[in-house]
Amino acid sequence: MNQKYLIPLTAVFLLFLVAYTGVEGAGLQWFFGIVFPYVAILAFLAGFVYKVLGWASSAVPFRIPTTCGQQKSLPWIKQNTIDNPDTSTGVFLRMVLEIFLFRSLFRNTKAAFNRNASNRLSYSWEIFLWVGALAFHYSFLVVLLRHFRFFTSPVPSCIKFLEYIDGIVQLGLPGIFLSGVVLLAATLFLLARRIFDAKVTYISQAADYFPLFLIIGIAATGLSMRYFTKVDIVGIKTLTMGLVTFSPTIPEGVSGLFYGHVFLVSILFAYFPASKLMHLGGIFLSPTRNMANNTRAKRHVNPWNYDVKTHTYEEYEDHFREKMIEAGLPVDKKE
């Protein structure tokens, strides 16, 4: 155990306990069910906008995409229009593949070195990080979308359809939602990677473990409410509908487990803009991916371009004139 994950783990436990005991012991339902969720959503929105505007306010002086394929050059040379796009359509496709399918991560390889007669460095395709990341992000998205059933009345048919698909494996009662299980499994896999892969352990900070523990905590409390310790669904919907219609009420009989769950979710929202989770917004603004590789064809303008001191030809010729004349090199001024 080291403190890089001990502190975040303890923090998540404590946060849960604070909400649980706050509700069960001190009757602070109004704080954990109403005040803090509102504060968290505000912090999330304000922080997110602040951060994105902050990035957007920085200049993009040069067009410097990372090119991952053949450039557009001679008409008979086949260009890689997605990995080395020269048009906005190409850039759009590149970004779509990057954002929805994590294309760059899909390329991931693992290097291994064998110290033997051949001393070969070998590279193998490493798909697990990509699979784990996709599983995590998409299951989280589905879980998030499914929760809109708590914030809408009547529940829109698209949410119902999503639930139907998510519960297509009819197992147990209540029917199991794949997304929740996959979410927990994927976060546990990502956590295991951080703990057991020596390279990833080395680079990991507490700020990497904290969101993982937080999401594991959210998934675990959520799963436990659905499948094990039954909670008052009608009461919960009264509360959530109250929040979304800005007429908050605290129903009777909703257990502290629910408030713990909501508190962890609120913490995640509030923490989001202050953390690496902002890659959600940042990926759209990454200049190595969202720019076309056509700098030689179309001039890019640097908003802060300024004049610099150069060494002019005249200065050069003044310096070397005699030597140049002697060597038979042409000069502009003979004397």
Place this chain on the structure above:
Amino acid sequence: MSDELTPNELLDKIDYGPQSKSGPESSNWMDTTASVQIRPGMYCYAAKAESVETLGLPNARPWNPLDEDWKLPDNWQEIIFQGLKERLEKFRTFKVFMDICVRCGACADKCHFFLGTGDPKNMPVLRAELLRSVYRNDFSTAAKILSKIPGGKALAGSRPMTIDVLKEWWYYFFQCTECRRCSVFCPYGIDTAEITIMAREIFNLLGLNIDWIATPVSNCFQTGNHLGIQPHAFKDMLEFFVEDLEDVTGVDCTPNFQKKGADILFITPSGDVFADPGTYTCQGYLVLFKYLKDKYGLDVTWSTYASEGGNFGFFTSHETMKRLNAKMYAEAKRLGVKWILGGECGHMWRVIHQYMDTMNGPADFLEVPKNPITGTVFENARSTKMVHITEFTADLIKHGKLELDKSRNAERIITFHDSCNTSRGMGLLDEPRYVIQNVCDNFYEMPPNTIREQTFCCGSGSGLNAGENMELRMAGALPRANALKYVHEKFGVNTLGTVCAIDRAALTTLCEYWVPDVEVYGVHELVGNALILPGEKKRTQDLRLEPLPGMELEEDEDE
């Protein structure tokens, strides 16, 4: 290299498991900063004061990285803070890349320096974290709030700027060649090169450049090229090549210098004029231009003023890069040429392709590049008006405008090394391959994970090709050398083709060290061998004055 590590000793040191060498006290890498040892073989000498002065850059003084005292200005921390602040506003790349890394580790084993040294601080993510940890401390509101609550300091992962941190930065940002391989694999496209570039700009605010960069930059500014070759000497060197070429071909290939009204201005790295085997590539250019002149009347001129294609200013600061690069357009304008042709070089082409027009354009005094021989308009260079010589030559070959005798390269069993900058900062991949395959029959690719956009750096890019950091260079060269060794053993590859001047020097050292039976060739050296000049004599030698295949006996008879 007698006092340096042998290849076997170097291989013995490689271990990709960071934990095996860090004790329990270093569970967080930030606690290991004070123990970083800048050691011989791994760092480059400090910039000479006079070179820093030539450019008017700050804090010129003699200093030594191994000394305790780096003779920094008193307010060095303030300079760093202001320097970072300014760059966060000027460069979105820098700001976004400081914020969004999730430390997934996809980049960790993509860096040639990590693969060659096993040093965990050479993982690209960690190299960037060296700087990010200070950024979070100084610029992140969130981290400042977090650090006020218990455990929040650890959660923020921040640390204050200290002299030990500065030394750690210096050591590791001069162990990055700005090759961008990590950026290919990053799910957010985070480019460590951008971060290294910013760090090096900061170093230059404090007078902390290395001499292998600062002196070439000073030479280039003052004399016209990195090597400080004066105009008359530059001309002498080319004339020396002309003599050799006359021996080989019987044709006088004398080039034009500063010829006003020529069709094309040609600019190539001065390394091609100065050092083997680049000099043979240079002779290849001379043969090609002579051919085009005699056959089609195309007039190409060289310039001793703009006699440097490379730009070590790029490894100093954006401003210095602009100052050096300005000569290209200035000279093209003065000479009144139609457009500019650029020789084989790596970072030179990243600068031309992604920076030049923005910095020193618009080049509205030039014409949209058109090959008058084939009629091809180089649409991809419509605005910058500078064409890569392999784009140019590939176009000539495609249109059947060059008479080539492949058999003169019959002994060359060749593979091609993609240069970092032209592959990941441009996408010049198939043009050089097309040229090679038209002048040489035996072409084999290295394994797919080591070529094209996944190519490995020579280990000496971005101004790190000095002599004193040979251990670092050879460690960084390992992934490239390993792939080369593979095709050498499998297909008998004896030639490593390249389109980069630093490669021609650095890969030669790499081959001597790791794969001694392979020689390095520029693509246009192979063109120069194969191209049949009008009126040439029967060639018995190649450009290296070695007997051509099947001509060994005739050589003897001649003598």
